C-alpha cells in the first residue's frame with residue numbers, strides 16, 4: 150500500500166523519493182553527461198561544504214553555478230545554511246566542483262539519494278573528495294571554532310543497517326564488500342597536519358574520530374556520553390555515508406570537521422545547542438577552515454598516485 154498521500158508528495162518532493170528505486174548507474178551517467186555538456190572540462194577535486202561553510206565555493210575562480218533543481222535527478226536542499234548549488238571553478242589551479250549544500254537523511258531522503266552526487270562526481274572524473282561538516286565536540290579538549298581532521302568514523306547508521314550500499318551491488322561502481330579501514334587517506338591527513346603547522350594553526354587543529362548519527366534532534370546527555378565512550382571525538386548528521394560511497398567507487402577522501410559547539414555531557418550544564426548557533430559560529434570562524442582546505446587543494450596532485458605536488462613536497 151502506498152502510504153504517502155499525493156498532496157504530501159507534491160508539497161514535499163523528498164517524501165516521494167522514499168517510494169522510488171535507487172538511481173541506477175545509467176541515471177548517474179545521465180546526470181554526469183548533462184553536467185559535462187555544460188562545463189569547460191572535467192573536475193579533479195570535489196568539495197562538499199558543510200552547514201554554514203558554503204563560502205568556500207565563492208572563492209573559486211571562473212565560477213559556473215547550477216541550482217540543484219535544474220540538474221537531472223539531483224535532490225534539493227531543504228536545510229538553512231545549505232544553499233543548494235553546485236559550483237564549478239578553479240581553486241589553486243585545480244578545476245573543482247563544490248557542493249554548496251549537502252543532503253541529510255533527516256530531510257526525508259534515503260541514503261542512496263543523499264550520496265547520489267558522489268557517484269556523479271566519480272563519473273565526472275573526480276579523483277579526490279574533500280568532505281567538510283559542522284560538528285559538535287565530544288572530546289573535552291576541543292572548543293567551538295576548532296578544526297578536526299577526520300582520522301576515522303563511526304557510522305552509527307551503517308552499523309544498525311542503514312547503509313547507502315544496501316541492495317543489489319553494481320560492480321561498475323565498486324565491490325560488494327568494500328574495505329573501510331583506510332577510509333580517510335593517510336597522505337592527505339599528513340599534508341593537512343603539515344599545512345596546519347606551517348599556518349600556525351596547530352593549537353586548534355586536532356585529529357579524531359567523527360560519529361554520524363541520524364538526527365535531526367541533537368543528542369541527549371546519555372547519548373552524548375555513550376558516543377564519547379564509543380571513541381567518538383565529534384558528532385554530526387552527515388559525512389560517513391558519503392565517505393562509504395566515495396570509497397566504494399575508488400575516490401581518495403579527506404574529511405574535516407568544523408567544531409561549532411560542545412555537545413552537552415553534563416546534566417548540570419547550562420549550554421544548549423541550536424542550528425542557528427551552529428551557523429553563527431560557522432560564519433564567524435570558518436575562514437580558518439577555508440584557508441586550510443585551499444592550501445590543501447594547492448598541494449594535491451590528483452593525477453599522481455602519491456597525491457603530492459612535487460614542488461610542494463619539499464616545503465611540507
Ligand SMILES: O=P(O)(O)O[C@H]1O[C@H](CO)[C@@H](O)[C@H]1O
Pocket residue numbers: 198199200251253281282283284364385386387388423424427
Ligand atoms: O553535517 P553538516 O551538513 O555540516 O551539518 C551539521 O549541522 C546540522 C545541525 O546544526 C546537521 O545537519 C549536522 O550534520
